[in-house]
Amino acid sequence: MSAASIRSLRRTKHTARIVIIGAGTAGIAAATRLLEQGFKHVLLLEAEDRIGGRINTIPFADNVVDLGAQWCHGERDNAVYQRVKDMNVLEATEAHYETFRCVRSNKQVLPDDIANNLKAIAFNSIPERQTELVDFPGSLGDYITKKYWQEVGKLPPMNRTIAEEFLENFHKFESSVEAADHLYEVSGRGHLEYWLCEGELLLNWRDKGYKSFLRLLMNAKKDEPEDLGVLKGHVLLNKRVSEINYQAADEIVIRCWNGEVLTADHVICTVSLGVLKEQHASMFVPALPEAKVRAIKGLKLGTVDKFFLEYPVPPLPEDWPGFCCLWLEEDLQELRASERFWLESVFGFYPVSYQPRLLQGWIIGEHARYMETLTEQEVLDGLLWLFRKFLPFDVPQPQHFLRTQWHANPNFRGSYTFRTTYADELRTGAWDLEAPLLDVAGKPRLQFGGEASHKHYYSTVHGAAETGWREADRLNTYYRSRTAQL
Template sequence: MNTTKVIVIGTGPSGIAAGTKLLEYGFQDVILLEAEDRIGGRIHTIPFADNVVDLGAQWCHGEKDNVVYEMASKHNLVAHTEDNFYLFQCIRSNKEIVPIKLLERFKSIIDNIVEVTANTDLLTYKGSVGDYIDEKYFEALKAPENSDIDPAIAKELLEHFKRYENSVDGCETVNDLSAKGFLEYSECEGDQALTWKETGYHSILRVMMQSNESNALGVLDKRIKLGKSVNKISWNEDGSKIQVQCKDGEIFEADHVIVTVSLGVLKDKHSTLFHPKLPVEKIRAIETMGIGTVNKIFLEFSTQFWPNNWNGFSTLWREEDLAEIRGTNRAWLEDVYGFYRVAHQPRILSGWVVGANARHMETLTDDEIYEGSMYILKRFLEMDIPKPVNFKTTGWYKNENFRGSYSYQSVRAEEVNAKPSDLASPLESSTKKPLVLFAGEATSDHHFSTVHGAIETGWREAKRLADLYKS
């Protein structure tokens, strides 16, 4: 039996944030248990091609009041980029490139829907974000100034935007996304796609841990235990020691446990993980809040075969071409919404896959994913496509330590009034002492789905314990 003061379960950004902040507050008896053989959670930077790629979190979203940016900018770790959905070529499945002037008109219509009218209309809208966008979009197309837009292309642009929005919000479809919940997210002002130069997102973990070349784990050295998958957390309202049992049989005891696993893991395991079972309101939040899967496909080429001013392309499927692949082993390609250049990686294209087909992709062989990726490139591009020298895919759903990419506010959660705050509330003793605490992006009221949200929640729970002992 290993006894300690505080156990942090998970070493993603929220777990690292909680662990390092506890040390800052003066706690010394702290350990972190990690199921994977690495730290980082849904931050996963790996060596690839000319430097590194991020299999998980990729951009720093915003600057003002963003804790990630505040830390990263001090160390000159992030850079501005021109990555933007509207700057990529939109190409139809017959290789026809949509004129830039039409894209600008489409951008104007969409911006008016999601940035202007949404701030007032969505507050009282009864339905999903998908319902709202459909309604407002086709309403806008009826305006005389838009009567010249080809209805087929207009529909293709809308369907692509919805897939893009799926990746932004991490939802299965925009029809699962709560209209009211959509407004709960607070965007940090500034560049929404700050890149990590040649170092990758893992850099922010090193900053928090104060790591260096001789000590990769910094202040958390000897406090992190890898390969420790937790299968049971036993707690009692009497405030006695909490037992944390790992799959390998090792048992730890602590006064407090901070759980930072993903919402997907909580959905998968909450009924067997916690003893006694969780309160009804927390179970309701876990089961109704949403977490989707977003996957990537990285293709490395020996040389760049595209023009220097080309950023990538977005796929617009014509109905007749969709009919051709639906019902075949290529049907999953409908939700590959584009291939784009990767910042600071001049020889890589990255494909993005969303929705149910992102999960389906994880059941395919590498050869099937490779063949499908090449089919997309050759179907949409006029360029001669060389054979890639390497490729890499992600699988965030099939990994039992994640079960998805990031959370969103779902229609189901809105119906039962379940919120991130329900997920964040600690399990307390009869004297209101917090015993089992919860952190992670899904527990953030306004920055869910982001790394900065995850870090804020780790700090939040560390402060909760610090305030407890201070008082």
């Protein structure tokens, strides 16, 4: 037996070297729990020059905005909510995402009775899905479309064109919830794998942003990027990992893009599914097992981007709690033939809690990825054109403008994950992504965390945190059982 193998056999919680790739929620959750459990050599390697990953709270306008995760979704069984519920840091968001105006591309605002009837169909379909999708063989898009028209048929006769325009917009809104390009790629049955936590679904972090949760995890006292709390001395920024070589029986060799090489006994990889899709073939030596590659291919990380526009005063009239864009067919055809075609996937604009001078817009899918390639000025010009096209009043130039680029960033390659119809075909899911690679003695060597690997809370921060804790507990259980055997 080699000296390295003997060293590896003798490792304890105090000597085992654990490298976590990625300092997003999952990585931070794993690292903080490992330290709590008594592990000493815990190192986080992060490609960006900041921690947080898809939690990115930045100063903007009167306080902060969240470029990534913004709301805590639900209360019961939600690990984020449960941690902070007694701290008075979360607040239910105003009903803007229900009370918004529906505006057509000829500036016509849908009368309240029609808009409310259509919204009710859309929103009421959410709980019913839970039972009706169980045996549904098709995509979420097939289900929602069928259900929508059944329910519209029960309403007093209405203009079918308007109902169609609304359905188009509802599809885009739901696609943003899933982060899908369109709902026909979202598995109907797979959609049920996601568990909705009961309680308020849009809890905001007041004027502090989602980074409050990370500070709490790390026990950071100061609201400054330098304060890493218990992770002080355990994080290396600007360390983009290019290769994880687990060929040898003992050590794992980790190479960074700048040529640095590190060794570890255990690696917990928490990079996004987008990074895995793009890089798994070159990142892992030897190649990952077939089942894991199937999961990487079958699951999908889609693109949702945000726009933030800052004005000197609130930009919408008081009785406008946000608006969604309904395209008339002839206007849509014209748009599609123009260079502004990407605006088709901008589905609505809403106020931001604790930021009365802001307007937040959303764009999804392929057009979001195209938008990310344009200059900020081109994007802003497009949005101002959209306002002129739809709104029956003038909206001035904003003072400041921001848009996100989650797909263009090679450390993310998208926003969050969903279950595809293709994953159904491949019979794969989070279970394949989660499965650790063990040595012959059952020691976890290469482990996987991150939101995509959560069976039920994927696409969320509470899901990502649970996966980090899961992988820390896996190692802790292994070392506890070894100590018991000795």
